[in-house]
Amino acid sequence: NPNTTYGDFLIPALLVLILQQTLFMGLGESVAKGTEGNTLREWYSYANNSTTAAIAGKGLFYLLTFSCYSIFFFIVHFKLFNINFTGNYFLLFMITMIFLIAMISLAIFISSFFNRKILALQVISFTSYPIFFLTGYAWQIFSMPKIIQWISSLVPGTPYFDIYTRIAIMGADLSEVLPALVHLIVLTIFLLVITTIRMKRVFHSLNINTENKNTPVNI
Secondary structure: OOHHHHHHHHHHHHHHHHHHHHHHHHHHHHHHHHHHHHOOOHHHHOOOOOOOHHHHHHHHOOOHHHHHHHHHHHHHHHHHHHOOOOOOHHHHHHHHHHHHHHHHHHHHHOOOOOOHHHHHHHHHHOHHHHHHOOOOOOOOOOOHHHHHHHHHHEEEEHHHHHHHHHHHHOOOOOHHHHHHHHHHHHHHHHHHHHHHHOOOOHHHHHHHHHHHHHHHOOO
16 A cells, blocks of 8 residues: 555665675675685785785775666666656766775675674674664664764664655756765775775784795794
């Protein structure tokens, strides 16, 4: 019964949550598997020992794949569930690309701390609800405790869900989502920087271990 449902509000958010968590789990397991299977050195060597190229190479595959998924979600699923899309498809897609870059960076950063992919999967799987609640979609951010608001501001989904709702459901244009977009861009740059620093340390430790193994022992 369309008169007694809030599916038009809930389903779009669930689609984004699915998109986010499948990316998070897939990429997170991929990086953790590299640590578990001792294949990070190969990943690094394929990138000509460049941390930036290594991150970009793996991230680009997921960016292209999930960009296609997002187009499918925005067009096919909205029509499938008879949800009106009142905004600009191109604008939302371009902002979604920024969001995906942020999530790719965050996934690589977090999963780099796990040496087994099952552990990465267990931790990432249980982040769905906390991340969703922190975004302010379930209830307004200003009603949360201050410390939770600060944590929420560090989650890429927080500005993105705001932008997504305004464009897809309310028909907002760029000027109306600009503050949230700036927030998302700043978070994306921050995540790219800390991920690069973290992976440099990881790859550097691999080089040190390799050199130690190849160094002859004098008796």
